[in-house]
Amino acid sequence: MLPAYYEFFSPVKIISGNKALDNLPFELDRLGVRRPLIITDAGVINAGLIRYVKSAFDSSNMIIGAIFDDVPPDSSTDVVHRAVEVFRHNRCDSLVAVGGGSPMDTAKAANIVVSENSDDLMKYEGADRLKSPVKPLIVVPTTAGTGSEVTFVAVIKNMQKKVKMSFASHLLYPKVAILDPRMTVTMPPFITAATGMDALTHAMEACTCIQKNPISDAYAFAAIQLIGKSLINAVKDGKNIEARMAMANASTMAGIAFSNSMVGMVHSLGHAAGALCSLPHGVAMSIFLPFGLEYNLNKTRSFVSELLLPFGGQEEFVRTDKNRRAERTIALVRKFQQKLYELCGLPRSLREAGVSETMLEPVAGHALNDGSLIFNPEELDYNDALAVLKKAYHQ
Numbered sequence: 001m002l003p004a005y006y007e008f009f010s011p012v013k014i015i016s017g018n019k020a021l022d023n024l025p026f027e028l029d030r031l032g033v034r035r036p037l038i039i040t041d042a043g044v045i046n047a048g049l050i051r052y053v054k055s056a057f058d059s060s061n062m063i064i065g066a067i068f069d070d071v072p073p074d075s076s077t078d079v080v081h082r083a084v085e086v087f088r089h090n091r092c093d094s095l096v097a098v099g100g101g102s103p104m105d106t107a108k109a110a111n112i113v114v115s116e117n118s119d120d121l122m123k124y125e126g127a128d129r130l131k132s133p134v135k136p137l138i139v140v141p142t143t144a145g146t147g148s149e150v151t152f153v154a155v156i157k158n159m160q161k162k163v164k165m166s167f168a169s170h171l172l173y174p175k176v177a178i179l180d181p182r183m184t185v186t187m188p189p190f191i192t193a194a195t196g197m198d199a200l201t202h203a204m205e206a207c208t209c210i211q212k213n214p215i216s217d218a219y220a221f222a223a224i225q226l227i228g229k230s231l232i233n234a235v236k237d238g239k240n241i242e243a244r245m246a247m248a249n250a251s252t253m254a255g256i257a258f259s260n261s262m263v264g265m266v267h268s269l270g271h272a273a274g275a276l277c278s279l280p281h282g283v284a285m286s287i288f289l290p291f292g293l294e295y296n297l298n299k300t301r302s303f304v305s306e307l308l309l310p311f312g313g314q315e316e317f318v319r320t321d322k323n324r325r326a327e328r329t330i331a332l333v334r335k336f337q338q339k340l341y342e343l344c345g346l347p348r349s350l351r352e353a354g355v356s357e358t359m360l361e362p363v364a365g366h367a368l369n370d371g372s373l374i375f376n377p378e379e380l381d382y383n384d385a386l387a388v389l390k391k392a393y394h395q
Contacts, residue, residue, distance in 0.1 A: 006213035009170070010256045012150045016179040016249060018241070021052050021140060024096070025060035027176045031136040033094035035065040037087045039107040040098040044142055045069050047186040053098055053140070065092035071099065074164075074274065075106040076157040077121050083110040094136040097174075098183075100195065101146030101155075101281070104139050108154035108172045111135050121156065127168040139174045142183045144234075144247035145195025145282055147202050147255020149177035157275065164275045166371060179248040181241050189235045189344035192247075194282030196231040197340070199223060199251040200333075201266055201285035204293065206257035207307060208300040209264045209375040220257035225310035226250035228336075235343050264376030265367075266292035269385065269392075272366035277355045283347055286340070290333045291388050293326075299377035301326045308332070350393040360389045 015023055028036060044050055050067070057064060068086045071079055083106055087095070097107035112124050115134040124130060139149040148154075154167045187195070203220040206212060230246035237243070269292075270284035293304055305325035309317040312332050320328045340346040347353035350360075364385040367373070373380055 003213055008213060008215040008260050010150065010259070011173050013176045014179065014252060015176065018181060020178050020180040021183065022056050024053070024056045024138065024178060025062045027138055028062055028094060028136070031094065031175055033136050035063050035092050036094040036096045037065050037083070037090065037092040038067040038096050038098060039071060039083055039103050039110065040067065040069045041071040041103055042069060044099050049142060049183055049186065050098065052180070052182055053096070066090040071103045071106050073102055073280065074157050074278070075102045076159045078159055080106055080109040080113065080121050080156060084113045087114055097137065097139045098142060100141065100143035101148045104141070104146065104148035105154040105156060107137055107139070109156050109167060111137055111172070112167060122158065122165070124167055125165045130169045130171050134171050137174045138176045138178065140178045140180065140183060141248065141251065143187060143191065143195040144184055144244070144251040145198035147199065147251050147258065149174060150252055150255040151259045155271070162275060164271050177252060179252060181244040181248065184244045184248055185239050185241070187238060189238065190346060192235050192238065193231070193340040193344050193346040194280060194286060195251070196227060196234065196247055197286035197289065197346070198282040199247070199254045200227045201289045202254035202258040202263065203227070204289065204307060205263040205266055206254065206261040208293070208296060208303045208377060209262050210377055211375055212261040216257040216261040219253045221310045223250040223254040223257065224307060228311045232339060232343070235340065262375035263372050264292065265295065265373060265380050267372040268367045268370035268376070269363070269388065271370050271372070272363045273355065276363055276366055277359050279353055279355060283353055286337060286346060287348065287350060287353065287392050290330050291392055293330050293333065295388060296377045297326055304329050349395045350389070355393065357393060360386060360393060364389055
């Protein structure tokens with residue numbers, strides 16, 4: 001059944017293919033800029049990936065204004081302000097983010113401060129607080145999971161309060177996302193698995209949260225199918241270009257889906273565990289996903305049942321009793337988790353991830369303040385959150 005009303009918006013130009021990065025100078029020129037700040041991290045530098053970015057500029061009249069490579073796995077307000085200083089000192093006119101979710105979020109947040117001519121990112125925390133047009137931003141993902149290349153949200157850690165803060169505005173959408181498999185082949189198996197499960201969570205929550213719609217469902221279903229067929233292969237063989245390309249596209253499609261349908265309690269728990277326990281986001285998503293699907297089943301059984309088709313395949317869908325398809329979907333997610341654990345050690349529980357059991361209560365309380373809960377199909381109170389966390393710890 002179609003919802004009585006919905007909205008769908010996806011303004012990012014997507015360029016996908018081998019050597020797609022070579023189009024970067026042309027896209028900057030099309031946007032009327034000449035001197036970008038490249039925002040990246042040490043992992044990208046150490047993997048030698050920045051050479052592809054530099055070589056793309058060799059035959060153009062563009063100048064790389066500066067390269068800021070001091071982005072940690074979880075970016076913070078301090079990091080953002082340092083990037084802004086580099087932007088201003090080098091008279092840059094645009095931004096290019098090269099990396100995973102943290103460099104992309106850092107670039108979006110730096111864009112806020114630069115474009116608002118401000119000195120304090122926290123003035124703009126929340127939704128739709130921006131008043132000025134922002135600088136052109138192009139993103140080049142080097143992981144396949146966050147979907148940040150097509151979202152209007154940046155998540156930045158406030159080091160003083162030890163919480164992750166969200167900044168959301170339709171002005172924050174990148175202008176262009178460039179998906180080039182050369183940029184993901186160096187991802188180690190563990191990171192490949194964690195980011196892939198992040199993308200799977202985006203897609204599955206997009207299909208079950210209260211703002212779901214038929215267009216976001218179409219993107220999410222396609223993403224789920226690609227992940228089910230390609231993630232294991234990408235973990236087994238990082239140089240498998242077909243699998244890498246499939247995962248890059250799946251991440252982007254899942255990002256488009258959840259940008260419109262939003263996400264729920266899996267992300268609320270993950271954000272809290274990330275802020276208080278430094279649990280990597282993709283690891284958190286992988287651990288919490290089956291528990292979130294189970295918790296919401298009273299409201300989402302029919303939706304979760306439908307997910308068996310893209311995730312399990314047509315034969316699996318047909319031979320499973322229609323009253324048990326939701327449970328079978330969740331069982332296949334756990335089977336997927338187990339396979340990834342065997343291949344690269346991706347944790348299956350909070351205990352395996354090194355989270356202290358004493359942190360479960362603080363995480364439960366923290367999760368209740370996360371904005372993702374607004375879109376969760378079921379209400380979640382402190383006791384519910386703690387019960388889920390205990391299951392996720394002991395499983």
